[in-house]
Amino acid sequence: MLTESAASGAHAALHGLLTLKRDRAEAEMRLYDLTSPEQRLIATKRFDLPAADGRRLAHKIADEVVYQFTGEPGIADTKIAYVSGNPQAKELFAMDYDGAGRARLTGNDSINLSPVWSPDARSLAFTSYMRGYPYLYRLFAFERRPIQLLAGFLGINIAPAWSPDGRQVALTLSKDGNPEIYLLDVATGAVRRLTRHPAIDTEPTWSPTGREIAFISDRTGTAQIFVMDAEGANVRQLTTSGFNTQPRWSPKGDAIAYTSRQGGHDIWAINPDGSNPRRLTAGPGSNESASWAPNGRHLAFQSNRLGSWQLFSMLADGSEQQPLTRGGGEFTSPAWSPRLP
Amino acid sequence: MLHRRWQLLPILPVLVLALFLVGCPKRPATTSAAAPAPGAPAPGTPGAGPSVAGPGAPGAPGAPGAPGAATTPGTPGAAPSPREFTAIAALTDIHFDFDKYDIRPGDAKVLDENAKWMKSNPTYLILIEGHCDERGTNEYNLALGERRAKSTMNYLVSQGVRANRITLISYGEERPQCTEKTEACWDKNRRAHFLVKAG
Numbered sequence: 001m002l003t004e005s006a007a008s009g010a011h012a013a014l015h016g017l018l019t020l021k022r023d024r025a026e027a028e029m030r031l032y033d034l035t036s037p038e039q040r041l042i043a044t045k046r047f048d049l050p051a052a053d054g055r056r057l058a059h060k061i062a063d064e065v066v067y068q069f070t071g072e073p074g075i076a077d078t079k080i081a082y083v084s085g086n087p088q089a090k091e092l093f094a095m096d097y098d099g100a101g102r103a104r105l106t107g108n109d110s111i112n113l114s115p116v117w118s119p120d121a122r123s124l125a126f127t128s129y130m131r132g133y134p135y136l137y138r139l140f141a142f143e144r145r146p147i148q149l150l151a152g153f154l155g156i157n158i159a160p161a162w163s164p165d166g167r168q169v170a171l172t173l174s175k176d177g178n179p180e181i182y183l184l185d186v187a188t189g190a191v192r193r194l195t196r197h198p199a200i201d202t203e204p205t206w207s208p209t210g211r212e213i214a215f216i217s218d219r220t221g222t223a224q225i226f227v228m229d230a231e232g233a234n235v236r237q238l239t240t241s242g243f244n245t246q247p248r249w250s251p252k253g254d255a256i257a258y259t260s261r262q263g264g265h266d267i268w269a270i271n272p273d274g275s276n277p278r279r280l281t282a283g284p285g286s287n288e289s290a291s292w293a294p295n296g297r298h299l300a301f302q303s304n305r306l307g308s309w310q311l312f313s314m315l316a317d318g319s320e321q322q323p324l325t326r327g328g329g330e331f332t333s334p335a336w337s338p339r340l341p
Numbered sequence: 342m343l344h345r346r347w348q349l350l351p352i353l354p355v356l357v358l359a360l361f362l363v364g365c366p367k368r369p370a371t372t373s374a375a376a377p378a379p380g381a382p383a384p385g386t387p388g389a390g391p392s393v394a395g396p397g398a399p400g401a402p403g404a405p406g407a408p409g410a411a412t413t414p415g416t417p418g419a420a421p422s423p424r425e426f427t428a429i430a431a432l433t434d435i436h437f438d439f440d441k442y443d444i445r446p447g448d449a450k451v452l453d454e455n456a457k458w459m460k461s462n463p464t465y466l467i468l469i470e471g472h473c474d475e476r477g478t479n480e481y482n483l484a485l486g487e488r489r490a491k492s493t494m495n496y497l498v499s500q501g502v503r504a505n506r507i508t509l510i511s512y513g514e515e516r517p518q519c520t521e522k523t524e525a526c527w528d529k530n531r532r533a534h535f536l537v538k539a540g
Contacts, residue, residue: 134483
């Protein structure tokens, strides 16, 4: 059969054995290189998951195949969290990376915003009005654990961004009178202030090295993207014109995606040294709130190009834009998870 | 025990791998096992640890944590819940220019009247809501709404209203008064709104 496949032009063949044992599903996959004369076995790998997780099993196998051919695992075994609802109640949800399997994460009938996955992909930080004021919380997406209050200071507690080591969350607080960026130690709850400027400073995003933080400030008149080191020093300005928000540093480190308003909003990317600003979307409608896949090659974003807010994905150069949700409500603020544990 | 032999799956050009990367493998190519129902409650299985309940079914987290249970870094001051405040006809909203948080000259007069009421009703606590139109992005607008509420408070304090009676809340663009996509509607939404609570 391998030979037949090779003759038909296939470059590789995936062969598998699925064993169902009570509530477990065990899969053994074998990947063959059909371009080699001896049809070399490239890889053998076993996966063992609850039988109900068949879709996830397939995703893990897909990621392994991608890994064997590219040296980096695929992104099929990831989730995308998002916000859905109406002005009275916006709740958090999560779905598979391809839009399947939507499931609700919050149910507090208030406004829940800005989900971001922790680097271990087990929890999300988010802003919620569940207690009346906009506080920052953490929910454990796959565990029966209570939602944890991360920051409940007077004023806003918003725009969370996990440090790459998961120990700190950069966020915006106004407890000292003005929206400024702080670092929150997740274990102790201690906060340290990073910015000191009478303008708005908000929306921190970490470089994957953890050494720098990009953020938004209107200190030059309109919202622009700045970068500082993680101690708050050496502030430099990346964008100078228009109105630019929602910076998201690529997990590869080589680009910062952001939302630029020129009439409607579109997603752009810029190099961290300020060079090569480039437009990734060009309408129709508004395109906002980009979130990088863990491979740095894909982005999820929200667009109202079809009339209501829906989620889309695209490649990092803006090509191959395709819907992840198709009606049935409004969907915003996608947060692409790291590879699942 | 059931063994199921998969069909041998030729992967045609390696480009097909892109499917695994970007596409929606509706039929994930390798198994016929049924996908779990969305949000199917996986837990409850004996010995189902976190990693098991895991990524298959994020519907499981159950009830949001009991509000009182979590520890509170930065314990909110004594600010009463916003739900305890009610709007009052004597206090008039003010509005803001696009992407601005300074008080317009015309609105200063409105605030002067509001300040008079506040000073003659000194037992009332005051909640100032800061709001934005939908044209910014959500997170930026939360900060902008905060600045609008703060500018408003600063003005009232300059007119003699005690700061410790005032609490601020930003709703960003999340609580629009008007949902049409017109300048007039956006102008209505860029506002500071006042509520009071008998002290």
